[in-house]
Amino acid sequence: MYDTTTARRGYGISTNTLFARTMTFVAATAGLFALGAYIGRNLAHGAGIIAFIGAFVCLIAMRFTATRSQQATVALLGAFGLLMGLATAPTIVYYATADPRALWQAGGATALFIAALGSAGYATSRDLSGLARVCFWALLALLVFGVVAIFVRIPHSSLIYSVLGLVIFAGFTLFDFQRLRRSQNLASAPLLAASIFLDILNVFLFFLNIFGGRRD
Template sequence: MLHRSNEFEWPASGNANGGYRGLGAYMSAVYLHMAGGVIISAAFALLVAYSRSLAGALFTAGGLTTVGWIVTLAPLGLVILLGAGIDRLPASTARAIFILYAALVGLSLGSVLLTYSSGSVGYTFVSAAAGFAVLALMGTSTRRDLSGLSAFFTIALVGLIVTMLLNLFMRSGTLDLLTSGVGILLFAGLTAFDAQRLKRQYEEGAADGRNGAAVLGALTLYLDFLNLFLSLLRFTGRERW
């Protein structure tokens, strides 16, 4: 599972119309940043898959190399940096951090392309993208308030992470399949929840184009999408023989 913080702190003040001309333009900026991050991650994952020297620097038959561990753990620090400093960082700096984050995650995802068949990865990616688009649209268009689900999603996410960590030692195929199924449902729900939350934060004036809030929103949805994709792939993907 990729690093995810469900409760980023947004700037306490701001003018919703200060950086973007309306909600539509702001949400478009969020989704464009997110799509850019996904493309960057995909490009770096393909680079690892087609470069034996790079793959060998990151992975071995026994697991991650030292460089691989650095590449895997570094994004967590970038998430913390971006989330904690979003009200002080210039938008250009926030974008640079996001690009670096997406590139590092892409390097880590190279192992996915080495493990699963290309057809399985491609089919799952398209399915995840289509599902994400529908769920995000539902989240921004529904009149039902989803904010009451925040505590549930937080508890479920923590429980999922703990279970996955335990399974690293247990190595249970059944438990892995179960956590993948739960992950699909959880990140599907989080996609709709976060899409609505970003919309409301803009409407309430807590998101402003001048402070990189669109980048932080993009990071949130980027993580929802990638975790949804990875959960689907572990649940239905076919490994290379």
Template structure:
């Protein structure tokens, strides 16, 4: 038999190697990107928990309950979210980082009141349950081949309705309505966890290697942080044991 090589075979091996290298580099970059998002999110949750516990145990949280400062603390997180969301393109990555840590801190101040309402054991159990649910749902959002964009539209519409119902219940003070709102809130933010994870993952293709990636990492962490904290709060009001 003639000793020669098929040129198609000879040329396909280097191509396959390059393609495999490119795929491996892409996967490594995506993992690093998502890991950064999760690290920021987890660090923010940890900072919020520490601040909430220290603020409650110091007695300062009780001292501001009957003062106008209570409303400043309660509304400050919303202000930070709006500044970060609308100012993302104008702010530097460093400024967004500083705002994210400041947001996590004021969220801790705002959430310190849960230690006066619920038992420590129920807070710990609910936090553990939320963590398990969040990890499972986020893993689903990361790995599923199903496009969740349609689900996201439905969930956002449901979230608007939930906010309206919550504001209405401030007037009616209905325990049954509160229970229903909490149950729906858990389901909505469970769905948003999967949706946001897929959305954040898909954005990597657009920002990889650009100056925007650092900003997108922080904003992605903010989205997942809000999903986790809201799911925790609704689940706590749904199943937490009161003092």
């Protein structure tokens, strides 16, 4: 049983308070992501890669500021969302031009996916840390598969990549929402928000690839 009224490290918060704050951060990050995608709608792919690297740097920096400055961590989370929007803008523009319907289908599927898996992860009492480790190594293997598929023609490799990615991030979503219920440290909200936002973004991109009907 987890005490939801007395927290570790001197934080006296309820699970609902942490949930509300974390999901507020997720929504704000998503809003900045949308702003970045709009600003970067004419961005070249090279600039998008630079923005992605910048977002990755922000994500790493959050690990160091989380225990030192809440304000700095929140600012880095906002910068992360904005930069990810800039980095993803060329992909979104591609699909918006080729098949706008795929964007709405991917968005709807993502909402249902996250709602279902997030609810299951939040409700389960089974420890999912082992699942998270499996998903981490599976993600590395998937990245290797993606690199190999660039140089070696594999039938339906794009679809296989996306379906496997959805399976992996189903596991991450379950784990991250369980962490959201189990954590009793209000300062962890920005890091939890970053993890959940990444789950949502990756699921959206995988669905976008599926509904966009790309051919190998």
